[in-house]
Amino acid sequence: MTLPFLPNPRQQFFGNDGNPLAGGKLYTYAAGTSTPKATYTDTAGTIANTNPIVLNARGEATIYWDGSYKVTLTDAASATIYTQDNYQDMGAAITTALAASSGSSLVGFLQSGTGAVARTAQAKMREWVSVKDFGAVGDGTTDDTAAISTAIASNRTVFFPDGTYSIASTITKIGLSNFSLLGSSRDRVKIILTSAGTYTGIPLDIQTSNNFSIREITFDANNNASLFGANAVIRIVSCTDFRFENSSVINHKYIGLGVNSCSRFTVKNNVFKQITQINTTNYNLNISSNLSVSANGEISGNLSLNSSIAVVGIDITIANNSCIGTKYGSCIATFALGAAGTTSPNVYGRYIVQNNICTGANGTDADGFICAGMEIAGPNCLVEGNNVYGNDGEGIRLFTRQSICSGNMVWNNGLGVGGTFKQGGIVAYYSSADSGKYSVNYSLIQNNMCFDTGSGTQLYGYAEQSTNVDFVKLSGNNFDNNATAPVYLQSTSVSNSYDFENWFTYTPTIAATSGSLTQGARTGQYMRRGRTVLFQASCVITANGTGAGGITITLPVTAYPAAGYMFVTGRASTSGKMLTGIIPTGSTTANVYNYDNTYPGSTGETIVISGEYRV
Secondary structure, three states: OOOOOOOOEEEOOOOOOOEEOOEEEEEEEEOOOOOOOOEEEEOOOOOOOOOOOEEOOOOOOOEEOOOOEEEEOOOOOOOOOEEEOOOOOOOHHHHHHHOOHHHHHEEEEEEOOOOOOEEEEEHHHOOEEEHHHHOOEEEEEEOOOHHHHHHHOOOOOEEEEEEEEEEEEEEEOOOOOEEEEEEEEOOOOOEEEEOOOOOOOEEEEEEOEEEEEEOEEEEEEHHHHHHHHOOEEEEEEEEEEEEEEEEEEEEHHHHHEEEOOOEEEEEOEEEEEEEEOOOOOOEEEEEEEOOOOOOEEEOOEEEOOOOOEEOOOOEEEOOOOHHHHHHHHEEEEOOOOOOOOOOOOOOEOOOEOOOOEEEEEEEEOOOOOEEEEEEEEEOOEEEOOOOEOOOOOOOOEEEEOOOOOEOEEEEOOOOOOOOOHHHEEEEEEEEOOOEEEEEEEEOOOOOOOEOOOOOOOOOEEEOOOOOOOOOEEEEEOOOOOOOOEEEOOOOOOOOHHHEEEEEEEEOOOOOEOOOOOEEEEEEEEEEEEOOOEEEEEEEEEEOOOOOOOEEEEOOOOOOOOOOOOOOEEEOOOOOOOOEEEEEOOOOEEEEEOOOOOOOOOOOEEEEEEEEEEEO
16 A cells, blocks of 8 residues: 655745744635635634644644635735635545536546556446436426436437336437447336326327337336327337337336337347237327338336237247237237238238237127137247147237248137137138138148146137148148047148048948939048048948949048049948949049949948048
């Protein structure tokens, strides 16, 4: 350590001859006046010196100063030696200088570590600002709107110390760049709306800004009635390169965070909570594109309670979110807007929807839809690894043209008992009005697991909403253990490829190619393996009547329409004769004969056939 000099405990004065001023006198006045001002013999300032102070034989006295003085020094005969005005001690001068607004510029700062450069404390502390630098109080009662607005306008990192900051009117910021709003912790920093205030716009509205972040702050709408059906709590419009992270938006009634026509953005690890579930339009997080396409966004790791996440845009990832409870739409919904009939790239899509949890969608919303776990629309999407369960409507509604739905676990949905296909785990949709945007056609549905654990509400693992579902490939899925059957197929297209491990039953019809017969008990089953159908049919002829020529037995699925024949084999159980048959291209029946091309039917005969053919 460096040791200081021992300070002189007494002050000494000298005469004009250079000798100690024995018996000299020191008169003290307030600076700039002739008004006497006391000095003291102790540091506490409790024992005043005489005025004048009479010096001892060595010209000394003990003097403690209190601010600025004018002093006059005389000899013992009262002859003036000098007068000095505005005289003060160095400690007071330093204190005054440091207390000034520029005082921090006089204090040095050196960061630890090799290569650190000396700076002033002022330069260091002005790297960011606190809202309290601009007068914010943070007591939950004082209106801090103006202070927060001014702090943000400084266009730097704005820090919110622990506290509850009340705002009573709208804060709008346009055209800022390279700034941050940073709280000490979202659990300890809250920006709260007054419950009775009327917000003519958005409480926090950031427009046409770039490269900014909002972190570790809770925004509490405080159940404010003026935000219902009109405004979001926070709106970010036409901005690029921003992050909204580790924050909360709670107690709102309409939209928590609205992101409109933005690009290159991240919304991550936040908590969104609507005050209660309602069945009219509402979202916790709404990504929209009223002005231009929202693009290149990441929505991940968020907790959404009592409302949904809705996204309109291109190239947006929605991953690792937990969405619990909604009465409007679906827990997670993506859309494919654009003029009717248009196709990509004019249609929004290319969403990646991965590893989300969606549960608790309940009731029928104001638009007449039973609330589902997910509703994914848009071309060229990946819907993968999601856990979707316990929703009133479908588990996953798919409108995803030319997309992949893979590896999802979808179970115990259909709680709202909304009809056959609406009680499916994964439901393939087709919109005849706008199939370019809202259809599942040309998609791959693979390696999903859809089941019902005993609630009896998820009727099917996979269901089709329309007969027009086309060019869909199902492969490697497990649709066992649903309440009614593994799948519910409605499509009439021969372009679909279904790969099921399950046998499905059907009831064939038997007829003679010439004349008529009476059919009895009939059973059939089939399996779809890609574009191939394996089938078996057993039909009893109770009375042959005038039947002759050959026998026709209906197929479970229409055969492929291209040229060529497909063959079946079988036997007549009564006569024991072997049977052979053909399935004409594009036919709905198999034509069956005895091995020698004779008529196989007779009263009481059971015709049994099996085979495979392409669809």
